Amino acid sequence: MLTAGIDVGSRTTKVVVLDNQKWIGEKIQKTGANSIKRAEEVFDLVLDELDLKKEDINYIIATGYGRVNISFADEKVTEITCHGLGAHKLFPGTKTIIDIGGQDSKVISLDDSGRVDDFIMNDKCAAGTGRFLEVMADNLEVPLENIGELSLKSNEPADISSTCTVFAESEVISLVAEGVKKSKILRGLHKAIVRKMIGMVHRVGLNKEITMTGGVCHNNGVYEILEKELGFKINRPSKPQYVGAYGAANLANIKLKKQN
Amino acid sequence: MYKLFNNKTFIKKALNIGLSYEIAKIIAHWKAEGFMKEAFLFNIEETKKAYNNNKPTVWCSTFVPSELIYSIGGVPFMPEVAAGFVSKIGMAAETLHKAESDWFNNDLCSIHRCGTGLMLEGYMPEPDYIIASSHLCDGAKRYLQHISQEYEVPFYLLETSYYNNEIKYLIKQIKELIDDIGITPNFEKVFKRSNKAYNYHKKVNELRKKDPVVFSGERALNLVTMEFMSFGSKKGIKFYKKLANTLEKRIRNNEGIIDQQRYRLLWLHLKPYYSQEIFTTLREKKAVIAFEEYYQLYWEKLNIDKPYYSLAKKMINHFGWGELKEQKNDILELINNYNIDGVIGFSQWGCRQNNGRMGMLKKELKDENNIPFLNIHGDLVDSRNYQEGQLRTRLQAFVELIDMKKGGK
C-alpha cells in the first residue's frame, strides 16, 4: 500500500511517500507564489525518482497552510494532527512537540496513546519563528546556517528584551554600535526565541519526551539552549522538516486500513 | 441605493423618521417568517421607539434586566447590541476609527469602542438616562458613564453584589433608582410577559438537548439580542413561542442542521457579528454548536409579590457573575445535559473578564474532566482582526483532536 503526505507550508513544500509504513522517498522545495503548482511539481519529482505514477499512490493526505487548494489529495488534515502523528511515529515516547518553522511555530501535546491532546499556535507574529532568526542573521551579516554555532560560542547572552521582531532588530543595531560581540548578541537572540517557545510550552503543559520539529531544528543554538532551559533531553529527527508530511503519509495509511 | 446607505446624513435622518421603520416592517413581513420574523419585528419596533420621543429612551448595559426598563415605561437601548448590528452590516471599522481618534485606547473591548464611535458619529438615539450594572465587566459601566457625561444625562450604577446573601443591597439600589426616576413601576404586566416568554424559552432549551441539532449556536447567537432585550415585551413571548414550535417540528421531522452530524459542541461567550467562516469550518468537519452559555435560563421566574427581589436575583444569578468555580459547575452541567463533545471558548480582544477565565476553565474542564477545550482569539466586532486561515486551522485541528479521542475515522 503506497501512501503520500504533502505538507504545503508557506515557505517550503514537502512530500513523503510510504510503502506500507516504510519511508521510501521524500522531496522538499520552496513553495513560492503558486502553492498548487509547486505541490504538483514536488509530488511529480518524488514520484519520478521512485519510478511511480500518481495512480500508484493509494491515498494522499495534504496538510499545511496551503492544503485547501490541493485538489488531487484524498483528504486534507491540519498540520497539528500530522505533526502529532509524525513525531509519535518517529519517537513513540513523545508527549510534547515543539515545532519551529519558517513562518510559524507551534507546541503540541500528545496523550498516552500518541493522540493530540492540546495545541497552541503562533502564526500571527514573526517572533518565535525562523523568520526572526533570518532577519537577525541578515542584520548581523552572518550566514543563516552559521548563527547557531556562533551563538554557542558565547556563554553570556546579550539582553534582548523586545518580544517584537522589529523592535528586537533595533536593539540588535544598538548593540552592534556599542561594540557587543556578534556571538553574544546571537546568544541573546537565540535565548529570546527559546523564551517565546517556552511560554507556549507552559500553556500546553510540559511532559517528556520532548521532540523538536521544523526547519529551525538544524540550528544547534536553538536546540541546545532549548534543552538547557527546559531541563530535558529533546529528540531531534534527522529530517525535521518532513515530520508533517511523514505524519500525513502515516495517517493516509491508517485511513486506508480502516477503509479495507 | 448603495450610495444612499453610505451617506451618513441620510442614515441619521432615516433613523429618526417613522416611515423607515414601516418600510422595514413590510420587508420583514415579506421576506422573513416564523421566529425570525418576530425577531426582526421586535428589533425594528424597539429601535423605532428608541428614536422617537414618546417614551424615555434608557441606554443600558447588556445585563441590566430588560424587565426593569419596561416596568418603568422606558425603551431599553443597548449600545452594545447596536455595535453588533453595525458590525454585521460592515460599518464597524469606521466607528472604531472614530473612537480611537477620540483617545479611546485600542486595547479596550471593541464593542465599547464601537458603541462610543456610533455615539460620536451621531447615529444613536438620545438617551434620557443611562443605567449600567457592575456585572459583567468594568468596560461597560465605564464607557456608559463617559457617554452620560457627553449627553449630560443622569447615570445610574447598579453595583451587583457577588453573592446571593448580599441581595438586599442591590434591592436597595434598584429602589433608589426607581425613586429617583420618579415613575411608578408597572411590574405586574411586564413580569407576566417575561414569565410567559420564560416558559417557551425553557421548552426551547429542553428541545435543544435532543439529537440531531436543529438550532445551532450560530443561529442562536445571531438572535442573542432577544435574550438581552425581549423579556418583558409582548414580542418576546411570540418569538420564543414560535421558536419552540419550529424546533419541535424540526425534531419531529429529523431536520438536523447538518447531515451525518458527529459532534455537539458548546460555545462560550458571544460570536463575531460580521460574516466569517467559523461555523462553516466546523460543519465541514461535521461538528455543530449544540448549545451556548448565553442561552442558559439562569434566573427563576419573576415573582410579582417580590418585584425588587426578583430583579435583583436575576442580576446576581447571572451565569457569568460570581465565583468561577460556580461557573465551572454550570458549564459541566451544560456539557452533561446537552451531550457535549467539546467546548469552544471565544476570547474577545479586550474582554478582561472573559479572557481571564479561559485559562482556569480550560484547566478545569480539560485537565480535570477530560473535556476537549479550544480557546480561540478574535474580535466580536472588528473584522479587521479576523484571520480566516489561522482560525480555520485551529478549528479543524480541534475537531480532528475530538475525532481521534473518540477513536473515530
Next chain:
Amino acid sequence: MSKATLKINCSYIPSEIITAAGYQLNRVWPNNIGSKGRDLLPTNYCPYSRAFLSEIIDEKDKLILANSCDAMRRVYDIKNNISYLLQVPRKINKTNINFYKEKLIEIQNLLLKNKDKQLKNEISQNKLLEKEVMEFNETRELMKKLRDEILINDKASFSILVNVLKNNYYKKDKEKIKKAIKKIKNYSKIKNNDYYPKVIISSSCLLDKSLIKKVEKSGMEVVALDSCLGERTFDFEVDKNYDNIMENLASSYLNKKLCPRMMDLNKRLAEIKDLVFNRNADGLIYFIPKFCDQSSYDFKFIKEWAQKNNFPILKLEGEYNAGQKGQLTTRIEAFKESLKIAVNNEV
C-alpha cells in the same frame, strides 16, 4: 511569637482591620512578571495582575484581595485558598458605605474566627482597632511629612517615597520613616538656577519606580505621585470619632483620594485639579499599565479636562521597567522640552 503574614493587593483593604486581628500586613509589589502561573492568565493582560498571580500562586500565607478590577477578580478565581474577596463599591453614597462597612465586619469576623476568646470580645476588638487606627494615622502623617520633605528638597527623589512605602508603611515602622525624613532634611540645598518643569505622575497602579527615575533623570521634577504605589495609599486620615469605628474606617477609606477604578468623576477631577494647583504643576504624565481599562478610561476623562484648559498631559503605556524602555524615554524628553518652552515663554 512571630506574627503570621497576611498579603493584600489594594489600598482599599483597611490595614487596621488586619493588624488588629494580629497579622503582619504586606502589600504585594512584585518586581516583574514571574514564570509561575503564566498559562493561567492571557499574555495581553494587566501586568500587575500577572505579576501578582505568579508571585502568590504557591503562596501559603493568607491573602485578602479587593475586586479592584476584572483582572484582579480573575486572580482571585485562579488562586486557591484566598481568604476573602473584598467588594469595594465604586460610588460613594450612604448605601455603599454601609455595604462596604458590612464587608469589613465580615473580614474582621473571618480573621478572628480561630483566635482566642479574649481577642474576639467586641470591646477589646474595638480597643485594638482604635489603637491600630491611631498607629496607622500616625504612620500616615509621617508619610505625608516625608512627601512634603521630598517636595521642598530638589535633590530628593520621589522614589524614596516608594521605597519607604513598600518597606516601612505597612509595618508601621515610624522610626524608619522618621529616619528617612531626617536624611532628606540633611541633604544640602544647593540652589540650581535651571528650571525643572514640575510634573504629576498619575496612574491606577504605577508598577515600579522606573518611570519616576526616568522622569527625574530627564530633567523634570516629580511633584506628586497619584497612584497607590504613591500618595493615595497614605494621603488621608481615618476619622478619630470612635463611636462607630467600622463606620469611620469604611467612610474614610472610600473617601480617600480616588483611585481610577472609582466612578465619582467629579470628585476625581476636583482632586486632580487640586493637585495641579497645590503642587504648582506644569504638566501631568499619565501612566497606563498595558491593558488596564480603569486607567484608560480615567486618562480619557482627565485628558478632556486638560485639553479644554490647555494643561499639558502626556500618556505613556507600559509594563514593568517601563522607565527603562527607549520608546518611553523619547516621549518623556519631548514632553520635558515642550514644557520648558512653555514655561520659558510665560516667564
